[in-house]
Amino acid sequence: MDPKRLVEVLKAHPFLEDFRPEHIEKLAGMASQVSFEADQTVFREGDESSFFYLLLDGKVALETRAAGRTLRIQTLQAGDELGWSSVLHPVRKQFQARTLEPVKALAFDGARMLEACESDCSFGYALMRRMLGIVAERLQATRMQLLDVYRPGGPRAS
Amino acid sequence: MTPATTAVPAGMALPASRAMETVPARVAKVEKETHDTFTLQLEAMNGRALARFAPGQFSMLYVFGVGELPISISGDPERPDRLTYTVRSVGQATYALVTRKPEEAIGVRGPFGTSWPLTSARGKDVVIIAGGIGLAPLRPAIYSILRHRGDYNRLILLYGARSPRDMLYKKELAAWSYLPDTQILQTVDYGGVSWRGHVGVVTTLFRYLRLQPRQTSAFICGPEIMMRYVVRELETRGVADTDIHISMERNMKCGVGFCGHCQLGPHFICKDGPIFPFREMRPWMDKYEL
Numbered sequence: 001m002d003p004k005r006l007v008e009v010l011k012a013h014p015f016l017e018d019f020r021p022e023h024i025e026k027l028a029g030m031a032s033q034v035s036f037e038a039d040q041t042v043f044r045e046g047d048e049s050s051f052f053y054l055l056l057d058g059k060v061a062l063e064t065r066a067a068g069r070t071l072r073i074q075t076l077q078a079g080d081e082l083g084w085s086s087v088l089h090p091v092r093k094q095f096q097a098r099t100l101e102p103v104k105a106l107a108f109d110g111a112r113m114l115e116a117c118e119s120d121c122s123f124g125y126a127l128m129r130r131m132l133g134i135v136a137e138r139l140q141a142t143r144m145q146l147l148d149v150y151r152p153g154g155p156r157a158s
Numbered sequence: 159m160t161p162a163t164t165a166v167p168a169g170m171a172l173p174a175s176r177a178m179e180t181v182p183a184r185v186a187k188v189e190k191e192t193h194d195t196f197t198l199q200l201e202a203m204n205g206r207a208l209a210r211f212a213p214g215q216f217s218m219l220y221v222f223g224v225g226e227l228p229i230s231i232s233g234d235p236e237r238p239d240r241l242t243y244t245v246r247s248v249g250q251a252t253y254a255l256v257t258r259k260p261e262e263a264i265g266v267r268g269p270f271g272t273s274w275p276l277t278s279a280r281g282k283d284v285v286i287i288a289g290g291i292g293l294a295p296l297r298p299a300i301y302s303i304l305r306h307r308g309d310y311n312r313l314i315l316l317y318g319a320r321s322p323r324d325m326l327y328k329k330e331l332a333a334w335s336y337l338p339d340t341q342i343l344q345t346v347d348y349g350g351v352s353w354r355g356h357v358g359v360v361t362t363l364f365r366y367l368r369l370q371p372r373q374t375s376a377f378i379c380g381p382e383i384m385m386r387y388v389v390r391e392l393e394t395r396g397v398a399d400t401d402i403h404i405s406m407e408r409n410m411k412c413g414v415g416f417c418g419h420c421q422l423g424p425h426f427i428c429k430d431g432p433i434f435p436f437r438e439m440r441p442w443m444d445k446y447e448l
Contacts, residue, residue, distance in 0.1 A: 014365065059354065061349075061357075070351050071348070072348070072350065072357045073357065074357050074358050074362075075345075075349065075353075075354075075355060075356045075357045075358070077356070077366075079366065100354050137362070137365075140361075141359050141361070144359040144387065145347045145348075145358070145359055147383065148320070148347065149289065149290075149347075149359075149380075149381040149383050149384050150289060150290035150318070150319060150320040150324065150347065150380075150381065151320065
């Protein structure tokens with residue numbers, strides 16, 4: 001992808017809505033385009049958390065294994081982000097990410113992003129605010145799921 | 159801004175003299191939707207015509223010798239020859255209802271209550287958000303919008319269910335998703351490995367929408383806690399509470415506001431609802447009994 005097109009793609013991604021142009025440029029300098037086949041493992045539970053992805057096309061399942069079964073935590077698709085924990089470097093992946101269909105994404109090295117955050121606090125603040133937004137959204141979604149609101153008889157009280 | 163009216167269209171309100179009259183209807187068809195939910199189609203019998211209904215209204219269905227239940231009408235409002243109900247079997251009376259056989263009789267009272275504000279939604283995007291069996295009372299509104307498609311802008315349905323096997327009307331959802339200016343987004347709380355769709359609560363679907371808040375009319379039905387969070391998402395995105403309508407549920411018995419079983423503050427859910435502008439319900443959400 002040529003640099004101009006890359007900037008346009010980043011600008012259009014919901015994660016970077018209202019991101020300042022110089023910050024977009026900075027991210028563009030760190031982005032690499034990646035693609036995955038359907039049913040390919042992007043990362044496994046316990047892997048070192050290295051890459052952050054902005055999904056451009058396709059779907060990814062976030063999964064974990066429990067009681068001998070694979071459980072889906074979330075389905076991510078174009079416009080979503082994957083691997084926010086990469087900016088907590090060093091940390092290990094909590095879940096497995098598996099593609100449900102062919103996926104195109106932009107990948108960012110977590111360690112490099114962290115360096116950029118530390119050397120440019122304005123960029124770091126803008127990026128971390130967005131990351132915090134994702135974390136808060138996922139925490140809220142998980143809490144709601146735990147309530148099991150569609151259970152016959154209503155949400156679980158205990 | 160004044161909320162849109164939820165009163166049923168002129169001439170469709172059930173006369174008070176017929177409110178306590180149980181009309182027998184013949185079970186024409188019982189269709190299994192999910193492992194615990196069934197759709198019943200009732201037709202007139204003994205030459206007694208079925209009353210017309212507006213989308214969002216409910217009937218009192220009487221299983222003779224077992225009991226009477228408030229059930230939302232889930233069929234096409236422009237098919238007055240039949241009444242359709244989607245029922246989840248959760249207790250003795252609902253079990254008796256869903257195990258009726260074709261040709262058996264069920265008593266019907268109603269229809270009762272207010273309706274989705276389809277007239278004031280004309281010219282706008284209609285965003286329908288349903289959780290679980292909450293899709294049933296919204297389906298007549300969808301049928302009505304599809305029949306008068308040119309009167310509305312985009313039709314957006316966000317539907318959340320517990321798991322893929324709990325999803326209602328799967329074939330219709332698939333068919334609607336191919337219609338122009340129609341966006342159908344589905345999600346489940348728990349998806350298996352083979353599920354290709356979205357996993358997460360229904361509010362997580364909002365990030366895939368581009369809402370035009372001043373041109374949006376939202377209809378919501380589902381568990382109250384879900385509706386609360388959905389309203390929060392809509393308001394965060396700029397939709398006014400006068401453009402948000404919800405369907406409430408309480409212990410409805412008489413259907414006409416006499417018995418008081420479904421009273422919630424100054425409202426009788428059976429008579430003043432079940433469809434309310436959110437502005438009217440805001441102070442009463444979360445209160446099961448007073």
